[in-house]
Amino acid sequence: MQALAILKPDSVAQAIALHGAGEGARYLAGGTDLVPNLRRNIQKAQKLIDISGLAELREIRAESQSLRIGAGVTLEELCESEAVRRQAPLLAQAAAQVAGPTHRAAGTVGGNLMQDTRCYFYNQSDWWRTANEYCMKCEGDTCRVAPKSDRCYACYSGDLAPALLVLGAEVDIAGPTGNRREPLAALFADDGMRHLKLAPGDLLVSVDVPPQAGWSAGYEKIRVRGAIDFPLAGIAVALRREGDRIAELRVACTGVNSYPGLVPGLDALAGQAPGDAFFAALDKAVRKEIQPMESTLTAAGYRRRVAGGLAKRLVERLYEAAR
Numbered sequence: 433m434q435a436l437a438i439l440k441p442d443s444v445a446q447a448i449a450l451h452g453a454g455e456g457a458r459y460l461a462g463g464t465d466l467v468p469n470l471r472r473n474i475q476k477a478q479k480l481i482d483i484s485g486l487a488e489l490r491e492i493r494a495e496s497q498s499l500r501i502g503a504g505v506t507l508e509e510l511c512e513s514e515a516v517r518r519q520a521p522l523l524a525q526a527a528a529q530v531a532g533p534t535h536r537a538a539g540t541v542g543g544n545l546m547q548d549t550r551c552y553f554y555n556q557s558d559w560w561r562t563a564n565e566y567c568m569k570c571e572g573d574t575c576r577v578a579p580k581s582d583r584c585y586a587c588y589s590g591d592l593a594p595a596l597l598v599l600g601a602e603v604d605i606a607g608p609t610g611n612r613r614e615p616l617a618a619l620f621a622d623d624g625m626r627h628l629k630l631a632p633g634d635l636l637v638s639v640d641v642p643p644q645a646g647w648s649a650g651y652e653k654i655r656v657r658g659a660i661d662f663p664l665a666g667i668a669v670a671l672r673r674e675g676d677r678i679a680e681l682r683v684a685c686t687g688v689n690s691y692p693g694l695v696p697g698l699d700a701l702a703g704q705a706p707g708d709a710f711f712a713a714l715d716k717a718v719r720k721e722i723q724p725m726e727s728t729l730t731a732a733g734y735r736r737r738v739a740g741g742l743a744k745r746l747v748e749r750l751y752e753a754a755r
């Protein structure tokens with residue numbers, strides 16, 4: 433593991449200033465993703481800016497028009513928060529499915545959202561990658577998943593992002609050029625190497641979730657083991673029921689693309705009662721949106737079928753629960 437300098441800023445503004453003072457800086461909070469990657473020589477850094485102690489990143493606050501969650505809030509705190517369970521229980525549900533208890537005690541909201549993309553050919557030890565030649569994402573020039581491609585197909589595997597997407601969340605970002613707020617979806621790009629649309633020094637400060645009155649939401653994922661593992665496919669669903677019909681429907685995916693994304697084209701299903709034709713159209717929309725590749729231990733076709741099945745199961749359950 434490379435030698436590192438660790439700096440502890442007193443504020444977000446100071447953290448950003450330290451990041452800009454020289455090269456090779458990375459923000460560090462829980463470190464459950466970054467530190468293993470540094471040890472494996474997958475990611476590089478000369479200095480780590482420890483933001484885990486910044487109080488302005490650790491607050492959960494219920495406001496008049498939103499639920500504000502600091503990027504430094506741990507997943508354990510998210511699960512246990514009464515405000516989250518009351519106003520956005522889907523987030524507590526999704527956070528509880530991340531890794532194991534000790535990971536959730538250290539891992540943060542911001543870290544889970546912005547974790548590195550993953551691939552069977554990338555997340556290996558240095559000696560393994562040397563023996564099997566390097567990939568495009570780390571020191572090589574060829575994608576081992578799609579050798580003829582000019583892009584990387586490493587997979588995004590965060591659990592909170594799809595939940596926040598169907599809740600219509602926005603993010604607050606601070607950076608050297610100022611602060612901005614944007615929809616969460618604007619944070620991600622469909623590129624395994626550059627999946628975050630952040631400028632150098634940008635820091636995620638908080639996530640804001642609008643009121644969810646009238647909506648029912650849920651998240652499920654499939655993984656090799658019942659705990660610890662990243663999702664092979666994960667689906668979040670939020671719907672609003674009126675009578676026997678679904679008035680509005682949102683579906684988001686993770687583990688099946690290089691970015692977490694909302695499934696487009698679901699407006700056409702609004703106002704319909706869920707039946708065979710409805711679920712056939714939903715399955716078609718989900719499969720059209722996702723592009724699983726051979727980046728995990730399971731076949732891409734399996735992950736594609738699972739994603740459609742999870743969406744159907746969640747819609748059925750939430751529809752009945754909203755009766």
